Amino acid sequence: GGGVGLQFTRSSEGIAYLRKNNIAATYSYSVGGDDFVTSFGIQAGFTNRNIDLDKLVFADQIDASTGFIPGSSSSAQLPDISNRFYFDAGTGVNMVFRNFMAGASIYHINKPDESFTGVQSKLPMRIVGYASLKISLLSQYSYYEDDGMYVIPSVVYYQQGASQAFSAGAQLKYRSVNMGLWYRTSAQNTPDALVVSFIFDIFKNGKNGEKLRLGISHDATTSKINYTNTSGSTEASVGYEKYFPGSSSYNKFNGLRCYDFY
Structure with a gap:
């Protein structure tokens, strides 16, 4: 069976409001059966x-004793452009065998x-690998059902250019509520952040996989750049999923396999 998706993301960084908006379409195709599924996606x-160039602060606008000089201007040469569009692409594979993904x-x-300057600055490829195991907390359990209570430990590895990071954590999932706690290391394998996440399904139709879900997470920095200086970072998401009849002949293809783990 196959599936399609549309994703919009937005981020804002720093006092100069470096913003990034992305819209992307996704297509996936799954092969397998009720016990084992492999999905390929593009x-x-x-x-x-x-970026707002007017909010950039340069060295000649800073006094060594008092800091930023109000009303000052800089002699620095600003970038030629402050707005850039580009095409971006990715691919991935996901495998589920019963309670393992x-x-x-x-x-x-x-x-x-x-x-922004005309000097080429290519965004390095980002590679992500992950694994999760769904463990039931109830004595009566069937992996075909999704309404039980589970602990889901997971590990994630990231690499982009010369930077690497590793995350490990667990989620507690009960019906339409999911709570998670994660630990992340930096590229130097030193503590970087604790991450708390919450996911809520506003409604869910178990028969066809239709659901509207809200998610929020917060990163609390634990590295030398401490939480007092950064206040961490917060992410929020809204997602809608729906299964279309006829897209798969298998029960567990109905938009539910990966959802079992989140």
Whole structure:
């Protein structure tokens, strides 16, 4: 069976409001049966990256004793452009066998140029690998059902350019509520952050996989750049999923296999 998706993401960083907006379409195709499924996916879309140049602060606007000089201007040469569009693409594979899931994905396969200055600055490919195990907390359990109570330990590995990171954690899932706690290391394998996540299904139709879900997570920095200085970072998401009859002849293909783990 196959599936399609549409994703929109937006991020904002720093006082200069470096913003990134991305819209991407996804197509996946699954093979297998009720016990084992392998899914292959491709993603393609466009990204807009922009920055407010007027809010940048340079060295000649800072006094060594008092800090930023109000009303000052800089002699620094500003970038030629503050707005950039580029195409971005990725691919991945996901495998589920009963209560075990593993997969890998590659983002930014085409290494798009993000530069504002005209000097080429390619975005390195990002490689992600992960594995999860769903453990029932109830004595009466069937992996075909999704309404029990579970602990789901997971590990995730990230690599982008010379940077690497590793996350490990667990989620507690009960029906339409999912709570998670994660630990993340930096590229130097030193503690980087604790992550708390919550996922809520506003409604869910178990027979056809239709659901509207809200998610929120917060990263609390534990590295030398401490939480007092950064206040961490917060992410929020809204997702809608629906199964279309006839897209698969298998019961567990109905938009539910990966959802069992989240």
